[in-house]
Every structure is written in C-alpha cells, then in structure tokens.
Amino acid sequence: MTTTGIAPPAKARERHGQKLSNGAFALLLTLPGMALFAAIVLYPLIASITTGFFKQDLRFPGRTWAGLQNYADVLNRDFWPVLQNTLVFTVGATAIPFVIGFALALALNSGLKGSGFLRGLFLFPWVIPGVVVSFLWMWIFNANYGVLNGALMKIGIIEESVSWLGEPTTAMLAVIITKTWASFPWMMVMLLAGLQTVPRELHEAAAVDGAGAVRRFFAVTWPGVRAVAAITILLEFIWNFQHFDTIYVLTGGGPAGATETFAVAVYQDAFKGYDLGHATALGGLWMLLLLVLVGVYLKTSEREPK
Amino acid sequence: MTTLLAQEAPAPAARRAHPAGTRRPRRRPDQIRSSVAAWIAVAVIGLFALLPLYWLLVTAVSPKDQAFQFPPKFIPTDFTLENFRAFAENEALFDYMVNSVIVAVLTSLLSVVVATYMGYSFSKFRYRGRKSLMNFVLASQMFPQALLLITLYAVFRQFGLLGSYTALILSFATFTMPLCVWMLKGIFDTVPDALLEAAAIDGASRWRTLHTIVAPLAAPGMIAAGLFAFVRGWNDFIFALTLADKDTMTLPPGLVNTYIGEFQTAWPALMAASLVVSLPVVIAFMFLQRYLVGGLTAGAVKS
Numbered sequence: 001m002t003t004t005g006i007a008p009p010a011k012a013r014e015r016h017g018q019k020l021s022n023g024a025f026a027l028l029l030t031l032p033g034m035a036l037f038a039a040i041v042l043y044p045l046i047a048s049i050t051t052g053f054f055k056q057d058l059r060f061p062g063r064t065w066a067g068l069q070n071y072a073d074v075l076n077r078d079f080w081p082v083l084q085n086t087l088v089f090t091v092g093a094t095a096i097p098f099v100i101g102f103a104l105a106l107a108l109n110s111g112l113k114g115s116g117f118l119r120g121l122f123l124f125p126w127v128i129p130g131v132v133v134s135f136l137w138m139w140i141f142n143a144n145y146g147v148l149n150g151a152l153m154k155i156g157i158i159e160e161s162v163s164w165l166g167e168p169t170t171a172m173l174a175v176i177i178t179k180t181w182a183s184f185p186w187m188m189v190m191l192l193a194g195l196q197t198v199p200r201e202l203h204e205a206a207a208v209d210g211a212g213a214v215r216r217f218f219a220v221t222w223p224g225v226r227a228v229a230a231i232t233i234l235l236e237f238i239w240n241f242q243h244f245d246t247i248y249v250l251t252g253g254g255p256a257g258a259t260e261t262f263a264v265a266v267y268q269d270a271f272k273g274y275d276l277g278h279a280t281a282l283g284g285l286w287m288l289l290l291l292v293l294v295g296v297y298l299k300t301s302e303r304e305p306k
Numbered sequence: 307m308t309t310l311l312a313q314e315a316p317a318p319a320a321r322r323a324h325p326a327g328t329r330r331p332r333r334r335p336d337q338i339r340s341s342v343a344a345w346i347a348v349a350v351i352g353l354f355a356l357l358p359l360y361w362l363l364v365t366a367v368s369p370k371d372q373a374f375q376f377p378p379k380f381i382p383t384d385f386t387l388e389n390f391r392a393f394a395e396n397e398a399l400f401d402y403m404v405n406s407v408i409v410a411v412l413t414s415l416l417s418v419v420v421a422t423y424m425g426y427s428f429s430k431f432r433y434r435g436r437k438s439l440m441n442f443v444l445a446s447q448m449f450p451q452a453l454l455l456i457t458l459y460a461v462f463r464q465f466g467l468l469g470s471y472t473a474l475i476l477s478f479a480t481f482t483m484p485l486c487v488w489m490l491k492g493i494f495d496t497v498p499d500a501l502l503e504a505a506a507i508d509g510a511s512r513w514r515t516l517h518t519i520v521a522p523l524a525a526p527g528m529i530a531a532g533l534f535a536f537v538r539g540w541n542d543f544i545f546a547l548t549l550a551d552k553d554t555m556t557l558p559p560g561l562v563n564t565y566i567g568e569f570q571t572a573w574p575a576l577m578a579a580s581l582v583v584s585l586p587v588v589i590a591f592m593f594l595q596r597y598l599v600g601g602l603t604a605g606a607v608k609s
Contacts, residue, residue: 022512023431023433023434025431026427026430026436029423029424029426030424030428030439032420032423032424033420033424034424036479036483037442037443037446039476040454040480041449041454041480043457043461044453044454044456044457044458045449045454045457047457047460047461048453048454048456049453051456058459100351100354103347103351104347104348104351106344106347107344107348108348110340110341112344112348120595121352122351122355123591124355124356124359124588125355125359127584127587127588127591128584128587128588129540129558129584129587130558131541131558131559131580131583132362132580132583132584135565135566135576135577135580136358136361136577136580137358138566139361139365139571139577140358140361142573144376145374145375145378145573147361147378147380150378150380151380153377181354181358184351184355185355213339213340238448239448242448242452244451244452244544245543245544248543248544249562262450263450263451263452266456267452267455267544270452270455270459271459271548280453283450283452283453286450287450290448290449290450294445294448297448298441298444298445
C-alpha cells in the first residue's frame, strides 16, 4: 500500500470507469500548481539570471549581449562589500535571536507559572507586520526625539544624542537589533516545541543520579533539541540572507552603503539605478550562495520516513 | 507536521549506572535556583520584547507636542485619539486598506485552492518526480524575492498588468503557495489512508473522495493555511512597493510612501496607523495558535 497510496483495486477502478492510473491522477492534481510555479517562480528565476549576461536598462526595451562583463564589474565593485554586509547582518540577526529565543524557551519549559500566557505575549513582536517593526524601531532610534537616546542619557550611558541610523557602525547594529526583536519569538516557539519532546523523566533520572543543571543541559537537553536547533538556525540564516523589508525601510542600505545587503543592493540597482544587467549579475551570485544554503537545508531536513 | 518535533531520540548518555541509594537527590534548592534563573531570563527578555510595544502604544495616543519632546516623557500624561481619527479620515490610507484586504483575500483563496490539490497529491500518492517536485516547492520559498521581482516586473509590464491586482496576487503567490502546499500536505497526512480505501471500495471515485470526504475533514486546516496566506499577503512589502500603482497600493508600502522620507515624519500618526495595520494579523494569530508550529515551519522540517 505504501507505494500506491490510496489506489483503489484495479478491478474497482475498471468498474467505475476510471481511465487514469493513480500516477496520472496524482500528476493531474499538481498541474495547476505546477503551471503557477513555472510561471511565477521558475521562469522569472531563469530569466533573471540570464539577464545577467546582457546590458539592459529597466526603462527601455531591448538589450545587448554583454558576456561576462556584468559579472566582472560586479566582482570588481560591489560584490565583496555587499557580501560582507550581508554576512554581518545574517550572522548577527541569527545568533542573537537564537540565544534569546533559547534562553526564553528553557525558562518557559521549566514549569513556570503562566508560561502559556507568556508564550503568547512574547509572540507579539513576531506577529506584527515587518514594516510596523521597522517604523517602530526607526522611531526608537530617532536621533532627535528617540526614546533610546532619552533613556540612555537618563541613566548616564551616553552624554549626547547618537544618530543611530546615521553612523555606519551603529546603523548595522540597529538593523540587527530590529531584526532580532522580530525574530526571537519564532525561534522561541520552535525551540520550546523541541524542548517539550524531551521526556521530563530523563531530567529527573539525571538529577537523581546527581547531575547538576549544567551537566543535565549538555547530557539531556541539548541532545534532545539539537536537530530542531540546527533546522531553526539554518532557516533563520537563509531568511536573513535575503531579508529586505527592515533594512530597506530603516536605512535604505545607508549610510554610505554600510547596511547594503544583497537584497537591498539588487533592488536598488534594478529599480533605482535601472541597470538590470548589473542587478541580475549580482543577484545571480547571490542566488548561487543561497542555493548552497538551501542544499544544506534540504539535506538536513531530509528525514521523511516513507 | 506538529509531530515533527517528536522524532528526536532521547539522550542515552543521561542514564548512568549509579549504585542505588548512594546519594539522596538534592532537588529542592536546585529547583529554586532554576526557577529564579527562569524568572530573571523572562524579566530581562520581557523588557526587550515589551518596552518597544509600550512605546508604540504610548506614541499612538500622544498629542504631537508630547511625542516631539526631548527628553521624552516615559510615562505620558496627555492622551488623545486624534491620531486614529486622522487615519480614518485619510482617504488615501483608507483606499490602501481596501486594496490590502482585496489582494490578501484573493491571494489566500487562490493559494488554498491550488495548494489543496497539490498538497493532496503529495500526501496521498507516490509517483516518480514527486520528491523533486516537493523539494522544488519547498526551496522556492527561499529564492530571493528581489531577483524574482526583476523579471516579474518586466513580464507584467509586457502584459500591461503593472499596477493591477492580478500582478499583486500572482507575485504574492510566490510565497503563499509553498507555505500552503506544505501545510496542507501535512494536514492531509493526518487523514488515514484506510478512510480513502474504504471510500474507494464503497465505489466513490478518487475525485469524489477528495471533495466530499477528505476536504470536509481537512477544512479546519485549510482555513488555517488560508489565514497564514492572508497574513503573509497582508504583510508583503517588496512586491506591492514595486508592482502596485497609486490605485492598487496596499498599506505597508502605502504607509512608507505617506510617512517616511518627509522632512519631519508624523510619528504619532504613523504609530497609530501601525496599530491599525497590525490589528488584523494579531486577530488572525489568535485563531492560529494551535497551528503555530506547523504553520511557522510549513515544510521547514519534513515530517
């Protein structure tokens, strides 16, 4: 039965005049979806990547063959700084939410009173739309009236207002903090679900055997959630690697390109600079890196029993 | 899909041979210590999570002169609903909201209908190419949107669809489809094969089985998938920013165009508008609590 799914017995099929085999019927079911995917994902992806070999302006029709010129330009100019920005953002906005989310998941899993309510409360930053997150933090980081400057001055950490989004180093920090705020709840939910599968008796048995909290964490807890943690980190890494909304709204890639990641750079090249060849060459390299990550991801999550 | 997290084998390392009775477990002080640590973690992270939300609420109900005050008033004394009234009276914003509703609802309907057939096929049949197809659908939600957008823009322009609802719905489907297909596959996986076999033996065609037996059973899951798709469509920024025109603009890019980049952003009004945009998704998530892990991962971990 496992190989044929819900195949009605062949005789029954004939009796009801079913002309299609199960395989053909199954493919028929996927047809509308496949057509849609081909039209809106597969074709655009291939067409975008091939555009990288042409000189083309968004505003005008027509294009000329450019060979590898765009790729050479991209590699000589913006690929490396953009890669560096993307990596700094991606690593920061994955590692920090993971630590926060994990700490929270451990706390909520330790039998705290009202942990269900707290879990719901902590979800808010993740639930609200990405642009709202951006607006809110833009306001918090505001150089003239921002509450962050106000609070830090009040407790004496800074003496005069900092232009958080106006300085290259603090701007990157600011977008990472913003993304962290929006991401940690998701990691919390995933890790909490993972923690809940670790049997409580195991902890108790380890405690009876005299294992301390740290020892129990590494001997019981961590092996139990390692797989979930790996998938969670990998997914968040992939999403951050192509994250657009927060950075675009908060800084637009500035100041002076300090927060210009692949997503922002490709978008700006195409829709502000109108240089499609350049944008898609950069995008092609970006896609290549992403494909490696997606490959790792597919391999890691490959555990379908059937 | 919610069962996915139950597959981890417990750690064998934890069980150690220990002569019985050599040591009494000291659990009390240990438990107290760990619950103190838990509360400290919750309190610190709670401040980080909730203070910004507090500031969102405070600014949204602050009159202008209170919001533009430095140092800021951490505990506000003046309250107003003026900012919400301004939102309600702004015709452009109202139009954006109508567009957001139309596009998100239609995207969600399209995705659920198409994904139901695809997810059912993935769940209940075994055939060549199934795995590759499933992997493609899964991977497609990780393809960079900015890159897809460049060709989508060109194609929609060629067909005269730039600025149309159709362009928005089709582009939103690039991310709602993978979500729905995988979520619905997970839901159909929970429908026992025996039920379908029984239906076949009773003479129901495969088509009929899907529509009159499986679909009603899976209805709550289909609604959840639709709600997730609605939320994702409602939240979209990059596609609507680029493919919509002023008549089809949705709220997220509409708010950016209205408020950001002015000489002096009207922060109280923007915070009020932000609350309004957030409301539908917050409500949606109240219904989605149960599907959270499944929906969040939608194929993140294949189960």
